[in-house]
Amino acid sequence: MTYPRTQGSTTDWTRMDDAAFRAAVREFFARHYPENLRYASARLRLDEVRDWYATLSEHGWIAPSWPQEYGGMGLDPGKHVIFVEEQEAHGVARVPDHGIIMVGPLLIQEGTDEQRARYLPRILSGEEIWCQGYSEPGAGSDLANVRTAAVRDGDDYIVNGQKTWSTLAQDGTHMFMLVRTDQDAKKQEGISFLLVDMTTPGITVRPMKTLAGHEEFCEVFFDDVRVPAANIVGEVNRGWSIAKALLTFERLFLGSPKLAQSALSRLGTLAVLTGQNDDPVFRERFAGLEMDVADLNALYRHFSGIVKAGGKLGPDISLQKIYGTETFSRIADAIVEIAGTGAMIGGRAPLGDDGFDVLAAFYNARPATIYGGTNEIQRNIVATAVLDLPRR
Amino acid sequence: MTNLSEDRRMLVDSARAFAERHLSPDLTRKQQLPAGYDPTLWSGLAELGVPAMLVPEDMGGLGLTLSDLAAMLTELGKPLLPLPVVPVAFATLALVHGADKDLRERLLPAIAAGEALPAVAWQEQLAGLPGTTVATTAQENGDRWQLTGTKSMVLPAADWTGLIVLASDGGEQGLFWVEGDAAGIATEPLAGPDDSLSATVTFEMAEAIRLPGGRDVFDTALAGATLLASAELLGLIHGAMDLTLDYLGTRKQFGTAIGAFQALQHRAVDMHLARVLTGCSLETALEEAECATTSADRLRAASRAKARASASALQVTKEAIQMHGGIGFTDEHVIGRYLKRALVLQAWLGNAAEQRRRYAAMSRPRSTETTA
Ligand SMILES: Cc1cc2nc3c(=O)[nH]c(=O)nc-3n(C[C@H](O)[C@H](O)[C@H](O)COP(=O)(O)OP(=O)(O)OC[C@H]3O[C@@H](n4cnc5c(N)ncnc54)[C@H](O)[C@@H]3O)c2cc1C
Numbered sequence: 001m002t003y004p005r006t007q008g009s010t011t012d013w014t015r016m017d018d019a020a021f022r023a024a025v026r027e028f029f030a031r032h033y034p035e036n037l038r039y040a041s042a043r044l045r046l047d048e049v050r051d052w053y054a055t056l057s058e059h060g061w062i063a064p065s066w067p068q069e070y071g072g073m074g075l076d077p078g079k080h081v082i083f084v085e086e087q088e089a090h091g092v093a094r095v096p097d098h099g100i101i102m103v104g105p106l107l108i109q110e111g112t113d114e115q116r117a118r119y120l121p122r123i124l125s126g127e128e129i130w131c132q133g134y135s136e137p138g139a140g141s142d143l144a145n146v147r148t149a150a151v152r153d154g155d156d157y158i159v160n161g162q163k164t165w166s167t168l169a170q171d172g173t174h175m176f177m178l179v180r181t182d183q184d185a186k187k188q189e190g191i192s193f194l195l196v197d198m199t200t201p202g203i204t205v206r207p208m209k210t211l212a213g214h215e216e217f218c219e220v221f222f223d224d225v226r227v228p229a230a231n232i233v234g235e236v237n238r239g240w241s242i243a244k245a246l247l248t249f250e251r252l253f254l255g256s257p258k259l260a261q262s263a264l265s266r267l268g269t270l271a272v273l274t275g276q277n278d279d280p281v282f283r284e285r286f287a288g289l290e291m292d293v294a295d296l297n298a299l300y301r302h303f304s305g306i307v308k309a310g311g312k313l314g315p316d317i318s319l320q321k322i323y324g325t326e327t328f329s330r331i332a333d334a335i336v337e338i339a340g341t342g343a344m345i346g347g348r349a350p351l352g353d354d355g356f357d358v359l360a361a362f363y364n365a366r367p368a369t370i371y372g373g374t375n376e377i378q379r380n381i382v383a384t385a386v387l388d389l390p391r392r
Numbered sequence: 393m394t395n396l397s398e399d400r401r402m403l404v405d406s407a408r409a410f411a412e413r414h415l416s417p418d419l420t421r422k423q424q425l426p427a428g429y430d431p432t433l434w435s436g437l438a439e440l441g442v443p444a445m446l447v448p449e450d451m452g453g454l455g456l457t458l459s460d461l462a463a464m465l466t467e468l469g470k471p472l473l474p475l476p477v478v479p480v481a482f483a484t485l486a487l488v489h490g491a492d493k494d495l496r497e498r499l500l501p502a503i504a505a506g507e508a509l510p511a512v513a514w515q516e517q518l519a520g521l522p523g524t525t526v527a528t529t530a531q532e533n534g535d536r537w538q539l540t541g542t543k544s545m546v547l548p549a550a551d552w553t554g555l556i557v558l559a560s561d562g563g564e565q566g567l568f569w570v571e572g573d574a575a576g577i578a579t580e581p582l583a584g585p586d587d588s589l590s591a592t593v594t595f596e597m598a599e600a601i602r603l604p605g606g607r608d609v610f611d612t613a614l615a616g617a618t619l620l621a622s623a624e625l626l627g628l629i630h631g632a633m634d635l636t637l638d639y640l641g642t643r644k645q646f647g648t649a650i651g652a653f654q655a656l657q658h659r660a661v662d663m664h665l666a667r668v669l670t671g672c673s674l675e676t677a678l679e680e681a682e683c684a685t686t687s688a689d690r691l692r693a694a695s696r697a698k699a700r701a702s703a704s705a706l707q708v709t710k711e712a713i714q715m716h717g718g719i720g721f722t723d724e725h726v727i728g729r730y731l732k733r734a735l736v737l738q739a740w741l742g743n744a745a746e747q748r749r750r751y752a753a754m755s756r757p758r759s760t761e762t763t764a
Contacts, residue, residue, distance in 0.1 A: 140717050142645040165718040209723035211713075211731070274519040333706070336735070340519030340746060341545050343739040346585040349518065350592075359585055359735065366713050366731075367721045374717060376655050 013073050022082050028061065029090040039091035039262060041360040042214050046096055046129060046171035053095045053126040062124055063100050070108055070116070071124045078308035088258040096168055099123035099130035101253070102246055103176055103195075110234040110242060119174075119195070133163040133177030133196075133220060134243065140165075141377050143178070144187040144240060148222060150179035150194060152229065157181070157194070159202075159225040165371075169218035170207045172198055182237050193239035195231040202226070212363035247373065248313050252303055254372040255320030257296045263331040263361045264293050267338070270358075273351045276338055289334060292327050299323055315385035318378035325368040325375065332361035400463055403456075407467035410440050415471040417631070417726040420586050420733060428549045428581070428589030429475050438506020442468075442477055446484045446616075452501035458616055459678045462623035469627020470634075472733050474588065476509075478624060479547035482617035483510035486556050489612055490567050490605020499553065509551055512617075513543035513593050514558040514610065521746050521753075523558065523614065530559040530568055530600065537561075537568055537602050539576075539595040545740065549581050549589035557600065558610055565607040568600035575599070586732040608687050615681055615690035618741045622674050622694075622701035625737050629667045629701075629708050632730040636660070636712040639727075643717075656715060663711055666704035673700040692754035699747035702738035709734040 013021060032055050037044065056062040064083045066072020075083060104123055107116050122128040139145040148161025159179060169175065175196045182190030198205070202225035207215040234242050267286065271277040303320050306313060336343045339351075339358040348355030369375045383389045414436055437443070445461045447453020461481060468477065484503055487496060487510065502508035515522040528541025539559050546555070552572040559568055570577065576598035579591045603609075640651030640660060650656060677697035681690045709731040713720035720727050742750065 135718065138644075140645060141650075142647075145645075211721050211723055211728045213723065217718075274517075276519065336706075336739075337743060337745050338519060339739075340517075340743060341515065341522065341739045342518045343743070344545060344582075344584050344588075344590055344736045346583050346587075351518065362735075366710070367718075369714055370717055370721065374714070376653070379655065 012068075013075055013079060018078065018082060021079055022086060025083055025086040026090070028059070029086060029092055032059075033090060033092050037093050040093045041357060041364070042212065043168065043216055044093045044095075045168070049093060049095045050126065052093075056095070057124060057126050062095075062126070063104060066100075066104050066108065066120075070104070070120055072104075076308075077304075077310065081304045081308060084256070088256070088261070091262070095126075096129045096131075096171055098132050098167075098172075098176070099128065099174075102132065102250075103130050103174075106176075106193075106233060106242065106246065112230075114230065115195070115233065128173045129171055131166050131169040131172030131175050131198075131218075133166050133169075133175040135165045136162055137164055141374055143243075144191070146178045146180055146191060148177070148179050149183070150181050150192065150227070152181075153226075155229055156226045157229055157232075159194070159196070159222045159227055161222050163220040163222075165217045166220050167217050167371075169198075169205050169220050170215065174198055175220065176233075178239055178243055181232075181239075185237065188240040190237055191239040191243075192236050193233040193242050194227060195233060196225070196227050200225050200227065210363075211366060212360070248315075248317055250372050251317045251321045251378075252307065252313060254368070255300070255317070255322070255324030257293060257300050257324060257327075259328040259364070259368065260293050260296055260324060260331055263328055263335065263365075264289060266361060267331055267335050270335055270338060270351070270356060273356060274338060274340070274342075282338065285334065289327075289331050292330070296323055296327050315381050318373075318381045318386075321372060322375050322378050322382075325365070328361070328368055329365040332365040336362050400460060403460055404463050404467055406440055407442075407464040410437070411468050411471050415468065415473065417472045417729040420472050420474045420588070420729050428547075434475055435506055437468075437475055437477065443480055443484070443506050444504035446481055446488065447500045447504040448488065451496060451504065453504040458619055458682060459675075462620055462674065462678055465620055465623040466627040466630070469624040470631040472628065472631065472729060473624060476511075476548040478617055478620045479511060480509065481620055482512045482613055483556055485613035485616045486512060486567060486603075486605070486609060490603045490609035491569070492604055495569060495601075495603070502553070508553040509548060511546050511548055511552045511555050512558075512613070513546045513555045514614075515545050516541070516543060518544060521749055522742055526558055526560045526565050528557065528559040528595065530561045530566065530602070532561070537600045538597045539568055539570060539600050540597055542592065542594045544590075544592050546579075546591040546593045547588075547740070549591040550579065555593070556603070557595070558607075559600075565610070567603040567605055567610055569603055570595070570598050570600045584732075584736045586729065586736050588733075588736060611687035611691055614741070615687065615694040618691075618694035618698045618747075619674070619678055619681060621737060621741055622670070622677075622697040625698075625701040625705045625734070626667070626670050626674055628730060628734055628737065629670060629705050632705075632709050632712045632727065632734075633663055633667055635727055635730070636663070636708075636715050639716055650715070659711055659715075663708045666707050670697075670701050670704045673697050688754045692751055695742075695747040695751040695754065698742065699744045699751065702744040702747065705734040705738050706744075 063072035064075045065080045068074035104120060107119060134143060136146055138147060150157040150159045175198055177194050177196060178191050179194050180190050181192040202223040204221040206219045208217055210216045271282055276282045299320055303317055342349040342358040348357050384391055441454055444453040445456040449455040487499055499508055516527055530537045530539050539557055554572045555570045557568045557570055558565060576596040578594045581589045581591050583589055641649055643650050674697045677693040680693035684690045712727050713731055716727050719725050
């Protein structure tokens with residue numbers, strides 16, 4: 001099988017030292033990333049980032065952590081962290097990356113040769129875009145309660161049910177989802193991991209608007225949808241442990257300091273625009289938040305250090321998600337506070353040359369403590385799995 | 393709230409009945425009518441006597457107190473109130489205390505009937521302590537004045553009968569009346585997160601008359617409006633809490649209502665504490681303001697209530713979204729309307745931090761002599 005790498009294929013990143021690698025990444029973003037998309041305040045839609053996806057893809061930079069034999073950059077965890085740090089420092093937006101972050105690594109580890117050959121090249125090229133179908137109306141925090149059923153019928157499964165809150169599913173060509181394949185087993189033991197082509201008859205996608213006014217997530221309905229049995233990843237009824245492993249990894253990303261960091265710099269900008277930067281009361285407040293962000297970075301270094309050293313993240317990674325999102329939220333509150341009646345304006349308030357969207361960070365802070373497992377659930381995990389406190 | 397007088401109870405009941413029949417959080421969506429509110433709904437409220445409450449009886453009003461109107465606003469605020477009750481009350485207070493007889497006789501009966509729509513144009517900068525510095529100028533021209541400057545966050549956003557403008561005559565700040573159709577006024581509407589409208593109003597040699605009342609009258613009116621905005625926020629807090637308690641009791645995860653989880657119970661109690669504190673703070677601040685003899689004391693009392701109400705409203709609505717989970721972040725669900733309305737009301741007339749500053753400024757410096 002062949003994996004498309006038109007350029008960059010001659011560079012072996014793994015041989016570079018970290019400093020040289022960092023410089024190369026920085027140079028790459030500076031040269032290729034579109035200026036107008038830096039520090040976007042909302043998730044960008046596929047049509048806005050398609051060109052950027054293609055650029056990454058052409059240069060062989062789209063999948064930093066995948067092994068080179070599958071078309072990735074083959075970065076060790078340490079270099080991958082550097083890559084992400086530079087991406088965030090430059091304000092590079094996320095492309096629809098569920099395929100790259102979740103599906104690729106999963107198939108490389110658990111998939112069949114046929115699945116790898118079928119799906120990986122198309123993720124690299126951007127031809128196929130993946131969305132995540134875990135949550136359901138009755139299965140949010142209690143994810144193991146998924147009800148969407150997949151019933152075996154010859155070489156296929158017939159899928160019926162509903163997924164919800166699926167981020168940007170309207171742009172997805174494929175969904176990786178959790179389905180119930182055994183109705184009688186214990187909750188966690190009857191779940192399988194299934195790959196579904198979104199163009200299959202019987203699938204309906206209904207985009208929903210968020211509080212912030214963007215169509216950012218969807219309900220997805222399945223009505224007698226026929227999916228080949230070959231699309232199960234791993235063993236049948238073993239999907240729960242696969243999903244759990246992926247969630248742990250996701251929490252490092254969701255708790256990364258980037259949201260807090262960029263909100264802090266927005267706060268600094270706003271203070272200059274409103275003339276509060278010289279106010280000693282504000283200076284002290286800002287210093288407090290600045291220290292929080294520095295310590296958030298320290299926490300991140302601690303956990304990414306584990307990954308860098310090739311170790312496995314434990315349940316205490318939930319701390320990163322909690323502190324990252326809550327620090328972000330406090331900074332968003334400070335923005336609303338110092339904006340005064342600027343908070344009465346939806347969209348850009350007339351502050352500075354380009355205007356200033358006072359509420360963008362405040363809106364983004366709301367779902368951050370909900371998605372990827374709510375912060376209540378993260379605290380429950382730490383209490384029981386880390387502190388060994390008794391369960392109810 | 394147990395020792396309500398009979399009259400007050402009737403007012404509250406009538407407001408509750410109106411709210412139940414005519415208001416709902418979804419009404420606050422896309423209300424981008426010219427003035428940012430629905431005139432038919434406003435007429436309904438006028439029939440209830442709301443704009444007449446602060447107008448003296450000899451001017452065709454009901455001659456009731458701030459506390460009476462506050463009690464009604466708390467009811468009206470529960471399902472969210474997309475009407476300029478507080479902005480109009482703000483102007484009414486300024487006219488009652490600061491206008492000459494002619495203007496009062498012309499405007500107050502019409503305000504009471506819900507037919508005149510006055511607005512106060514006072515704030516200039518978006519952030520900081522609104523209204524402390526005034527760059528808008530008033531120049532004398534015979535027996536008239538001419539105003540030049542820009543005011544922001546004017547509510548309602550259009551259709552005014554006229555504007556009460558805070559301006560500086562070079563020496564001191566005074567209040568001026570500009571007819572709604574006067575030449576030299578340009579307005580630019582701004583949409584709020586809750587789809588309400590405010591206006592930026594620019595005066596270019598706009599003709600005005602000077603009101604006898606000055607900054608002192610303005611401060612008294614501002615204190616009144618600040619207390620009333622706190623009352624509307626209190627209603628909003630009740631509404632958001634009631635929806636959330638309901639959700640905690642009905643949404644099931646892990647085989648039980650999520651309200652059974654102690655992590656949520658304790659935070660629900662903190663929300664309740666915030667709401668009770670807001671109610672008590674407002675009640676005593678209203679009493680203090682009504683007994684006070686200086687505008688500084690009125691402002692100080694109002695700042696305490698608004699600081700509490702603003703902080704509580706943000707706390708309660710943010711928690712409400714969190715406790716609703718994913719559905720709380722949809723545009724569809726009404727709980728988001730509460731968050732957006734809270735953002736606007738907590739900011740208008742000064743947010744919690746700005747109120748704390750004003751409170752400090754209005755407090756007498758503590759004596760250092762006792763230590764000597
Ligand atoms: C912007 C956004 C994007 C998302 N994208 C995706 C996606 O792409 N794919 C996908 O599958 N899902 C996605 N989700 C869904 C997300 O994972 C769920 O919303 C989340 O897991 C919470 O589930 P829920 O919404 O059903 O809330 P619920 O589980 O109903 O929770 C409601 C409240 O109860 C609390 N609660 C529940 N159980 C407990 C407990 N045991 N102890 C204490 N408190 C508890 C919760 O913390 C929360 O405050 C997204 C959500 C958002 C907001």
